[in-house]
Amino acid sequence: MRGAGSPPRWALRAVAGGSRRRAAGVAVIVAEFMEALDLRDVVLVGNDTGGAICQILISEHPERVGRLVLTNCDAYEAFFPWPFRFVQYGARLFGERFVGALARVLRARAAQRLLMWTVSRRRAEEQVLDAYFGPLLRDSGVRRDLARFLRGVSGRHTLRAARTFPGFRRPVLIAWGDRDLLFPLRLARRLQRDFPDAVLKIVPGSRAFVPEDAPERLAEEIEAFIPSEDESGGSPRGARGAA
Numbered sequence: 635m636r637g638a639g640s641p642p643r644w645a646l647r648a649v650a651g652g653s654r655r656r657a658a659g660v661a662v663i664v665a666e667f668m669e670a671l672d673l674r675d676v677v678l679v680g681n682d683t684g685g686a687i688c689q690i691l692i693s694e695h696p697e698r699v700g701r702l703v704l705t706n707c708d709a710y711e712a713f714f715p716w717p718f719r720f721v722q723y724g725a726r727l728f729g730e731r732f733v734g735a736l737a738r739v740l741r742a743r744a745a746q747r748l749l750m751w752t753v754s755r756r757r758a759e760e761q762v763l764d765a766y767f768g769p770l771l772r773d774s775g776v777r778r779d780l781a782r783f784l785r786g787v788s789g790r791h792t793l794r795a796a797r798t799f800p801g802f803r804r805p806v807l808i809a810w811g812d813r814d815l816l817f818p819l820r821l822a823r824r825l826q827r828d829f830p831d832a833v834l835k836i837v838p839g840s841r842a843f844v845p846e847d848a849p850e851r852l853a854e855e856i857e858a859f860i861p862s863e864d865e866s867g868g869s870p871r872g873a874r875g876a877a
Contacts, residue, residue: 656786657713658694660687665695675700677860682706682753682842686713686792692802693795702829703807703856705837705844706817709825713792715816717752725784733781737770752815754843762846799828806832807859809852811840833859 664687668676678699680688685707692699708714714722724732739745746763758766769776806829810822819836826834835855840847 656783657687657791658690660783661691661694664691665698668698674698677701677703677856679703679856680705680707681845683708683714685709686795689792689795689799693798696802696804699804701805701807701859702802703809703859704825705809705852706811706814706822706840706842708817709792709821710796711789711793712817712821713789714787717816722784722787725781729785730778730781733777733784737777740767741771750843752841754841754846755813755839756847758846796828799825800830803830805859807855808832808834809837809844809855810834811837811842811844811847813839814842816842 667673676699678688678691678701680686680703682705685704686709688702688704688707689709692702721736724736728735740749743763746767747758750758750763750766770780806825808822808825810817810819812819822834826832837844837848837851837855840851844852
């Protein structure tokens with residue numbers, strides 16, 4: 635878990651294969667990654683749209699997932715939440731032209747900070763903004779992939795995944811920021827009800843990007859959620875992955 639103010643340890647990359655630029659395709663990529671590394675008993679962590687990807691993954695490829703952690707994220711009908719639906723509809727109508735226009739707007743630091751304000755109460759440092767927005771601004775392949783991903787965003791994917799939640803018998807941690815402007819607490823409570831073995835932990839003062847607003851608290855909750863070697867009968871803790 636990275637500390638607050640440090641840049642995300644990932645970057646967007648263009649990918650091959652049109653179907654893999656959709657939500658279900660991204661879930662397949664994550665599943666194949668776990669298989670390629672022969673990861674088992676994985677603790678899968680999802681935030682924001684990554685949470686939707688995790689839900690789709692456990693509905694179709696649950697065999698390597700031992701535990702699931704969801705922070706504030708898209709779920710059920712809210713894929714996307716209504717304030718951001720203009721993005722998916724813009725991509726459907728105008729494709730790469732819309733994403734290109736969005737990228738031009740987001741070249742301005744003020745626009746980047748305004749977007750981050752909707753999901754995080756913490757003022758992001760310059761290097762963090764560069765990590766989030768740089769690939770979109772620099773790489774036409776990323777803009778192409780994003781346009782195709784956005785065109786495929788629909789609540790039908792998350793609603794279909796939700797029908798499988800009662801059959802997912804592994805432990806689930808829902809760590810939810812209580813100051814979210816996009817994903818209300820009732821969404822977290824609905825997730826808690828639908829998973830057979832789920833616990834809900836409220837993260838005070840956090841918006842949607844819990845890893846940005848409360849990284850230490852989130853790390854503590856995840857650490858407590860994963861059984862120790864003694865509790866798990868001497869077996870090592872599962873591999874951890876984030877989406």
